[in-house]
Amino acid sequence: MGRAPCCDKNNVKKGPWSPEEDARLKEFMDKHGTGGNWIALPQKAGLRRCGKSCRLRWLNYLRPNIKHGEFTEHEDRVICSMYASIGSRWSIIASQLPGRTDNDIKNYWNTKLKKKLMGSTGGGAGGPPPRAPRQNHQQHRPVLLPYSSSPHPNYNNFFPGSGALLQHQSELNIPHTLTLEPQQDYMLNSSNSMTHNGSTSHLLHVTTTHRQLQVKEECGGGGNMIAFGCGDQQSCSSSDGTTAQYGGQFGGRHHGRELSFDHNGYSYGAYNNGAVEQDQQKLFQQQQAQLDYGYEEIKQLLMTAGTGADGGSLIHDPAAAELIASHAAAGKLTMM
């Protein structure tokens, strides 16, 4: 049983707007505003258009103070760094760029920035963070990193001279002890490939959030892509349709610190209705305690602590877990 359409599709005009329609809509909006109802607006304004179409036309084109034309380098940076942090939340990104619409930014990203960025990475790992499903703001607020601190891994290639933004990129060379910063992404050095489930991986991401460790393995060339998640369920799918999903919670005592890894209640820097909750960001910053893992602990975490969707460990292959742990403990994890 489908919904009733918002308008009579047979009786509305589609396609590009004519100057006359634009003028009529603009005149009506100037005089009356939306009247709180976009659906009823076309009839009142004498337009044979769907209300949604009117709304879109107004918001994306006719509204005052809309900025068209070339994006500045600053805007490029904001878009890229926010995309790296929150993915394709165009409306939120648009809220940071006065005069730009989400549609504009989306088109600009899809047609120019994405290619520019991919070109600078050589087609490597530059994907957005996995997009969380649409959130019930009151129940599961997504983690939102301060975007300026989470640049694209190849940000420096894309914007020469922006090295200051990569202040977190440093090698960790602490034998057998790995210090993971909460809310930070790490990338395993790709010089060593590893085998998991019969496929060779070339890249491995370790993401830490407060009380959360997430390992994501990727293969180049459109191969398998596997995400190991803790707390919130994580899932990734690949272009060839192979998907692996692990989720759940795990916990234990490490360095005398109780780690529950239950994600609930630990989303800091969240946004709500598009507005960053700054006080929550402050709270997050205050609670940025370091998480210390040794080789055995990392291995243990990976091998035994998971209670994923399949009830198994995060990594089924002992050799794989050992390899990750050894790389981590040997300091071969690079902050992204």
Next chain:
DNA sequence: AACCTGGACAACCGCCACACC
């Protein structure tokens, strides 16, 4: 000159969350 291709932009579609009754 005709055709093809790719880029840029505008618009549509379907889904979801929320407000209201």
Next chain:
DNA sequence: GGGTGTGGCGGTTGTCCAGGT
């Protein structure tokens, strides 16, 4: 509390145009 209407969002498609062959 449930049903319904609406607004908002993101993904996708359509259209136009410029440049290349």
